[in-house]
Amino acid sequence: MAVPTYATTGQRIWYYGFRVICGLIFFFLIAPILVIIPLSFNAEDFFTFTPEMLSFDPEGYSLKHYRDFFTNSDWQQALRNSVSIAPVATLLSVGFGTLAAIGLSSEHVPFRRAIMAILISPMIVPLIISAAGMYFFYSRVGLQGTYVGVVLAHAALGIPFVIITVTATLVGFDRSLTRAAASMGADPVRTFFKVQMPLILPGVISGALFAFITSFDEVVVVLFVGSAGQKTLPWQMFIGLREQISPTILAVATLLVVISIALLASVEMLRRRSERLRGMSPG
Amino acid sequence: MSDVPAATPQDETDAAGRLVAADGTPLKRSLARALRRQKLRALLLIAPLLLFILLTFIAPIADMLFRSVENDIVSRTLPETVETLGEWDYSSGELPDDAAYLALYRDLSVATEYKTHTRLGSRLNYETSGISSLFRKTGRGVEDMGELYQDQFEDLDAAWKEPETWARMMASEEWLAAEDRAATPLELRDGIAGALPNTARAYEQFAEFTQNEDGDDPAEEDPWAYVYAMLWLDLTGPVQMDAYQGPDAALLEAAAEAAPGFESQTWRAGFADIDNDWEDVEVWGTIKAYSGEFTSGYFLNSVDLQLTPEGIEKQDENQRIYLKLFWRTIVMSLAITFSCILLGYPVAWLLANLPMRVSNVLMILVLLPFWTSLLVRTSAWKVLLQQQGVINDILVWIGLISDANRLVMINNVTGTIIAMTHILLPFMILPMYSVMQTIPPSYLRAAKSLGATNWVAFWRVYFPQSVPGIGAGSILVFILAIGYYITPELVGGTKGVFISNRIAYHISTSLNWGLAAALGTILLAAVLLLYWAYDKIVGIDNVKLG
Numbered sequence: 001m002a003v004p005t006y007a008t009t010g011q012r013i014w015y016y017g018f019r020v021i022c023g024l025i026f027f028f029l030i031a032p033i034l035v036i037i038p039l040s041f042n043a044e045d046f047f048t049f050t051p052e053m054l055s056f057d058p059e060g061y062s063l064k065h066y067r068d069f070f071t072n073s074d075w076q077q078a079l080r081n082s083v084s085i086a087p088v089a090t091l092l093s094v095g096f097g098t099l100a101a102i103g104l105s106s107e108h109v110p111f112r113r114a115i116m117a118i119l120i121s122p123m124i125v126p127l128i129i130s131a132a133g134m135y136f137f138y139s140r141v142g143l144q145g146t147y148v149g150v151v152l153a154h155a156a157l158g159i160p161f162v163i164i165t166v167t168a169t170l171v172g173f174d175r176s177l178t179r180a181a182a183s184m185g186a187d188p189v190r191t192f193f194k195v196q197m198p199l200i201l202p203g204v205i206s207g208a209l210f211a212f213i214t215s216f217d218e219v220v221v222v223l224f225v226g227s228a229g230q231k232t233l234p235w236q237m238f239i240g241l242r243e244q245i246s247p248t249i250l251a252v253a254t255l256l257v258v259i260s261i262a263l264l265a266s267v268e269m270l271r272r273r274s275e276r277l278r279g280m281s282p283g
Numbered sequence: 284m285s286d287v288p289a290a291t292p293q294d295e296t297d298a299a300g301r302l303v304a305a306d307g308t309p310l311k312r313s314l315a316r317a318l319r320r321q322k323l324r325a326l327l328l329i330a331p332l333l334l335f336i337l338l339t340f341i342a343p344i345a346d347m348l349f350r351s352v353e354n355d356i357v358s359r360t361l362p363e364t365v366e367t368l369g370e371w372d373y374s375s376g377e378l379p380d381d382a383a384y385l386a387l388y389r390d391l392s393v394a395t396e397y398k399t400h401t402r403l404g405s406r407l408n409y410e411t412s413g414i415s416s417l418f419r420k421t422g423r424g425v426e427d428m429g430e431l432y433q434d435q436f437e438d439l440d441a442a443w444k445e446p447e448t449w450a451r452m453m454a455s456e457e458w459l460a461a462e463d464r465a466a467t468p469l470e471l472r473d474g475i476a477g478a479l480p481n482t483a484r485a486y487e488q489f490a491e492f493t494q495n496e497d498g499d500d501p502a503e504e505d506p507w508a509y510v511y512a513m514l515w516l517d518l519t520g521p522v523q524m525d526a527y528q529g530p531d532a533a534l535l536e537a538a539a540e541a542a543p544g545f546e547s548q549t550w551r552a553g554f555a556d557i558d559n560d561w562e563d564v565e566v567w568g569t570i571k572a573y574s575g576e577f578t579s580g581y582f583l584n585s586v587d588l589q590l591t592p593e594g595i596e597k598q599d600e601n602q603r604i605y606l607k608l609f610w611r612t613i614v615m616s617l618a619i620t621f622s623c624i625l626l627g628y629p630v631a632w633l634l635a636n637l638p639m640r641v642s643n644v645l646m647i648l649v650l651l652p653f654w655t656s657l658l659v660r661t662s663a664w665k666v667l668l669q670q671q672g673v674i675n676d677i678l679v680w681i682g683l684i685s686d687a688n689r690l691v692m693i694n695n696v697t698g699t700i701i702a703m704t705h706i707l708l709p710f711m712i713l714p715m716y717s718v719m720q721t722i723p724p725s726y727l728r729a730a731k732s733l734g735a736t737n738w739v740a741f742w743r744v745y746f747p748q749s750v751p752g753i754g755a756g757s758i759l760v761f762i763l764a765i766g767y768y769i770t771p772e773l774v775g776g777t778k779g780v781f782i783s784n785r786i787a788y789h790i791s792t793s794l795n796w797g798l799a800a801a802l803g804t805i806l807l808a809a810v811l812l813l814y815w816a817y818d819k820i821v822g823i824d825n826v827k828l829g
Contacts, residue, residue, distance in 0.1 A: 019633075092335075099332065100333070106321060127768065128783040128786055129807050132790055134339075137342055217656040220769060224787075256659050
């Protein structure tokens with residue numbers, strides 16, 4: 001892809017011009033996320049770079065917004081709620097989702113398309129509609145404003161991701177392995193845990209990470225299904241952005257970016273490992 | 284699978300010449316059984332999740348669809364009025380007769396006690412403004428209508444003041460002797476329903492309320508004024524006093540003699556005293572128009588129409604907002620989709636044509652925003668686009684704009700489009716990239732070697748092959764955009780909001796759930812239609828993540 005030596009001046013200009021354009025688009029993608037990181041260390045309650053920050057004066061930087069996050073009871077309560085909701089919702093999605101994905105991947109499933117459409121629907125329906133429906137229905141059955149209600153709602157939202165990632169891993173699954181296990185006398189349960197599970201584990205874990213991030217970042221549904229007692233981090237950020245915008249949000253945002261990077265790295269690693277295990281290209 | 288017996292040419296055949304399995308059953312049946320078992324096992328694995336999704340997700344959606352047409356509040360709160368109005372014709376232009384006012388008095392007397400009349404008022408207020416306050420005012424005044432009669436009965440004989448008198452007259456001996464009268468459902472005395480039908484009914488309603496809402500013994504509570512009014516109605520009507528043989532017959536007889544001489548008023552006059560609007564035929568027309576169990580009213584409201592007593596009409600000029608909002612949602616989503624194509628295409632092309640090693644690194648720049656919390660990205664834009672924010676500071680610093688003329692980029696359409704383009708761009712790049720990866724670069728070289736210019740080679744050879752990627756990305760981005768709520772809410776101000784924001788407003792602020800459900804149903808239909816198109820073009824099974 002390097003510009004060939006015989007290229008005309010026009011071609012050179014186009015070649016480098018195109019790269020500059022792409023560079024600007026990449027900048028557009030990534031800069032907003034990166035710019036909040038230094039801003040979160042601002043010593044003032046401003047949302048822009050102060051002259052002290054620009055001259056790299058240590059006076060201009062401080063950890064006070066992080067301190068606020070770790071001492072403010074509202075933020076701490078929100079963090080506790082997020083941490084207590086997301087893992088349980090993830091566990092539910094992964095448990096039900098993996099079983100169903102295994103069922104779906106067998107050769108003869110009646111109504112496969114219809115079932116798939118229903119299972120994927122939480123991902124298709126706009127969140128505001130899911131939130132509205134859940135708000136109406138859960139208040140009828142007394143789940144609105146409860147921890148259980150929020151967990152169930154988030155589990156439903158995470159399920160399509162588990163289904164998609166696990167079925168993708170099962171596509172390349174070699175069925176003769178289970179037959180081999182059975183022919184050597186392993187019962188189906190043992191075969192599942194000793195043969196099938198280790199092979200599809202990368203898919204299950206990345207599905208779990210998707211389900212976790214779905215619940216952890218979700219704000220629309222929790223806003224309607226939850227009550228003040230289930231206020232999660234994104235909810236608290238939403239309130240902060242709408243009402244009394246405080247720079248602590250930037251500190252929280254920075255921490256969330258770090259979490260995203262960690263999750264992205266794990267998913268990428270798992271994807272490659274899974275492809276290697278299944279004998280596909282190392283990506 | 285392992286339980287399917289293998290059929291080899293050496294297999295046994297039975298007398299009819301059919302292949303049989305090792306255990307002697309015909310092979311065809313044996314295979315069918317194995318297949319059935321396999322299907323069953325697959326379904327058993329899927330069943331728990333299917334049930335879970337049906338209960339936690341599909342049922343709520345169905346509930347929303349139901350609520351968009353549900354309308355039993357009128358017939359539940361005003362059952363007798365709705366029935367009486369069945370014969371009344373709005374187009375006659377005349378008010379309904381006094382029987383309708385009487386039915387309204389009975390319904391409202393009970394509804395006021397349960398405080399359901401205000402809810403009904405708010406419901407009907409969506410259709411004709413002013414009804415909400417009319418119902419609240421009437422709720423306060425309706426008791427006075429009955430007190431007119433209550434005072435006269437009590438002046439006639441002080442015994443009418445005693446709750447005991449009423450209980451003795453209305454309730455059966457067994458009920459009066461019951462251990463816990465607050466919990467035992469009231470049983471009427473034999474014959475009382477024949478002698479004083481309206482009174483008995485009213486007393487029953489009073490007793491039910493006293494027991495269920497207050498948990499008290501009706502025999503120790505003062506009956507509502509409504510009960511006295513109904514007693515007057517029964518006593519001045521065609522009385523069959525012979526049917527009544529119970530205690531206090533003399534008291535009742537005296538009352539029956541005096542009742543026709545009581546000061547009285549027509550029911551209509553009573554309501555007109557409370558508020559003149561009850562003599563407005565529009566109010567009655569609205570009640571009648573919305574008396575059905577189901578209504579198309581919410582859907583009509585969603586498209587700026589309304590159901591009036593005369594039929595379907597356009598909303599008032601100042602209330603026509605929804606078509607405009609739907610239109611704005613579509614236009615802005617198209618703008619966002621278009622900017623995503625514009626920004627995504629070059630990047631996807633670059634990623635697809637660079638060596639794997641480099642493109643994998645650049646891919647992280649696309650995936651990181653994809654994985655970053657929506658709130659983080661929205662807060663970043665809120666910080667960047669503010670008038671005192673980073674972008675304006677840079678522009679002022681460069682000298683492009685003066686400090687006094689900082690750009691307004693937030694809380695308007697621009698803010699929403701910029702932020703949402705950024706948020707949805709990865710959803711455009713990823714499908715484009717996966718399509719472009721499959722286009723062999725040799726086609727482009729072949730075209731050039733045949734004399735095509737760069738532009739012709741791209742436009743006639745490369746671009747047509749990348750169209751499926753554009754299509755898939757566009758539908759995906761468009762679907763996501765029209766249902767977006769959080770970002771428009773935070774950076775859209777008043778001009779940059781979508782239909783979703785209106786849905787949220789109706790759920791949590793105006794409490795017009797029916798309208799929210801109808802708007803949601805329309806949006807859902809649009810999204811499902813688009814998904815159907817997406818499935819036709821790309822196939823849902825081809826959805827990939829990361």
